[in-house]
Every structure is written in C-alpha cells, then in structure tokens.
Amino acid sequence: MEVKELLVVFEKMYLQENEIKEKITIRVQVLFTLILAVITVSSYMLRMLDLERYISVSASIIASLVVFYAGLAVSTKYAIRAFWGNTFKQMPPAVEVRGYCSALIIYNEEVEKAKSAHGAEAEVIDVRAEIDTYLCNVYEECATHNSEINQERSRKVHESFKWLLRSFVPLGIAGILFVGFDMDVSSPRKNFQVIDKYVGDQIGGVRNSIDLIASQVVELRKSYMSESKKTGNKPGGQSENVTVPLKTGAPVKPSGPPVRIVLEDDRSQSIEVSDEQRKK
Template structure:
C-alpha cells in the first residue's frame, strides 16, 4: 500500500473516530438518564414509605434500596470517567495549514536565492506541495491513532458502567416488588389516610373545654361570667337626648308693591 492509499485511509479513520466520539457521548448521556430515573423512583418510594407496615417487608426494602445506591455509585464512577477527562487530537485549522504553506514558499525563495549566490554550496530545492502533503499525512496518522485509543478507553469505561448498572437493577427490582407486593405506599387508595388540620383541631378542643366548663357550672348552679380579654375595649355610651329644634317658619306671602 503506497503513501497515497494510506493517506486516504488515515483521513477516513480520523473522521470515523470523531463520529464514534459523538456516539459514545450519546450513550453516556442515556446511561446517566437511566441512573437518574432509578434515583427518582427510589426517592419516591422512600418518601412515601409506610413505616407502620410489616417490619420484615420494610427491612427487605431498606436493604435492597441501600444495595441499589451502593452499586449505582460504582456505575456513576465509570460514567464520569467515560464522560470527562478525555482529550482528543484534531487536525490544524485551514488557516494554520495555509500559514505553514506560505512559510514553505518563503523558505523556497530563500533557498533559491542562496543557491544562486553560492552555487558551490548548493542546497536541495524545497518542494512545497510534497511537504504540505507530508504534514497533513502525519497529522491524520497521529490524530487517528490517538483518537482511536481514547475511544477504546471510553468504550471500556462505558461497558463497565453499564455492567454495574445491571448489577444495581437486581436489588432495585427486589425493592420495587417488595414495595408493591406488601403495599408499602402510605398514599395507597387501599389504606385510610388520616388528615389532621391543626387549626380546626385547636378550635374544637377550645369549644370542647368551654362546653365541659358550662356543663359543670350548670350542675353546680354557678353563673358563668364570660371571660374578658386583656385588650377588651367597651363600646361608647349612648349619647344624651336633646329636645327637638323649633321649626322655622318662612314668610311665603308676596311682598306688596310700594305704591299700594
């Protein structure tokens, strides 16, 4: 295989590894979502756990939930390693490549001037196209090799994370079956959920106390004097009565003329 065929191979391999990088990132995000979903389900079951249910069922659920959390932490460890801390090598930008080509052209002109000035110490001419092609060939080769190693390492970490996720799903399944089979949900419609309103309960207790005191006083013949609050302000007294005002009598007769 000649150099041109290898150049095409390394170029295809470089872009292939970049696509693999995106696929691995998507798989890691999906696994993170699965772990977060499991934590959400376990959090709900723990929050709504009925602690008055069968003690053995609660113990089985608690042990299974604890194992699920422990095994999922190992899964998260490998997921973090598969997601962060991985450095890829990329090809130089077109501007950098063009700057390198311009430098080669300037260097070629310098070599030509040197050879014309010192023909006895003639230097080999600079082939710009060949050097640029060699530069790109080496970059594609090095980047492809490095990115392949990184993707292989990330794939291995992702495989380990998914394996521990499967291990964590076993105790989670046991916890879920125990939770459903023994009806450990305190908000289950099959259970009576007591609703306590503290303000209403306080008012009812006060009314009950007053009724008991009233009943006791009626039995003993004691007159109940209503309790007066400390900040009680009596209403103002009624105003004094005043006599009716004398009605005004207006002179509605017409005024006679002066000549009459």
C-alpha cells in the same frame, strides 16, 4: 503505499474516530437518563414506605435499596469518567495549515536566492509533497490517539451498564416487596388519618375561647345571685316586701310590673317603664 494513499486512509480513520466519539457521548447520555429514572423510582419507594405495617418487609426493602444504591454509585462513577476528562486530538486550524504552506513557499524562494548569491547547497523542496506528508502524519497521530481514548471510554461505558444492570436486581426485589405487600403509605386501600395542623390549631383556639366565655358567664351568674341576696330581691327580679298604698281618698290606679330585660350573659335588670312609654 504512497503518501497520498496513506493520507486518504488516515483521513477516513480520523473522521471515523470522531463519529465513534459522538456515538459514545450519546450512549453516556442515555446512561445518565436511566440512572436518573431509577433514582426517582427508588426515592419514591423510600419516601412512601410504610414503616409500621410489616417491619421485616420494610427492613428487607431498605436493605435491598442500600445494595442498589451501592451498585448505582459504581455505575455512576464509570459514566462520569466516560463523559468527563477525556482529551482528543484534532487537526490544526486551516489558517495554520495555510500559513505552513506559505512558509514553505517563502523557504523555497530564500533557498533560490541563497544558491544564486552564495552558492548554497540547500535544495528546493516540493511544497505539495511536503504538505501531503505533514497532513498524513497529523491524521495518523490524531486517529491513533482518539482511537485509544474511544476504546477506554467504551470500556467505561460497558462497565457502567454492567453495574447498572446488576443494581436492577436489588431494585427489582425491593419493588416486588413494595407492591406485593402494599407498603405504599398513600395507597387508597389503606385507611389513614389526614391531620391538618393548621385546622387543629384553629379548632383548639376556638375551644379555648368557648371555655373562657363559659367561665365568664358562670362568674357573672354568681355575682348576680350575690347581689340579689343583698338587695332582698328574688332571682326573678321581684321584691319580697310589696308596698301597699294607703287608701286616702280616691283609689290610685296600680302600675304594672316593671319590664325585665335579660342580657345574653343571663344577668337581669329591672327597668321602670311609665304608662306613657308602654302606650307608645
């Protein structure tokens, strides 16, 4: 085959390997999405697992999830290697190729000058053929290297999918046990107690305040009773020794009993109210 025909073939192979590289990258991204999805499902089962209902079933679910995470770790390792750390060869920039072409033209001019001046035996090269040969060699090198890298990446993606599918088996077992035995602690079919620590603390504080007020009321009542005994007054606030006014001349109009004011703490006080105040 001529160089021009090889150039066309190698160029197509080079472009094809670039397309394969992008397709493999998309497959790896899909793989990462699946891994994150199953991690979310398994994390929910672990977080909401009812450890008090069936201990044996809970242990089986945890053991299945441990096996699942082991297989998932291997799958993730291959996925990361397929996505990261791979080197590809690309064509040199167009500026460098143009510079190489200009260098060849200058080389031919210098050869012509050397032949005319010194009779040098150097021959003028065909710039177009030289560029075609150069491009053919570069396309061949890049396509070959990229093909090897893509094959290795494809193998890693295959291994990652294989281990991911294997890890689905223990995850499926854990899911069946989780749903079949209703191991979700937040299931609406279960009667569970909701404990609000903040509300409980507030209720406890109110209860302590009520107890403190009750104890103060008892102490005040005791102190009032002791004061009543010392002054000789009955608890009702009336004195046992009633002074009978002496009849000296015109009778004196008796005054009504004093008004009793009872406070909220059950401590009584006797306040004298005059007739003028009572009329008001």
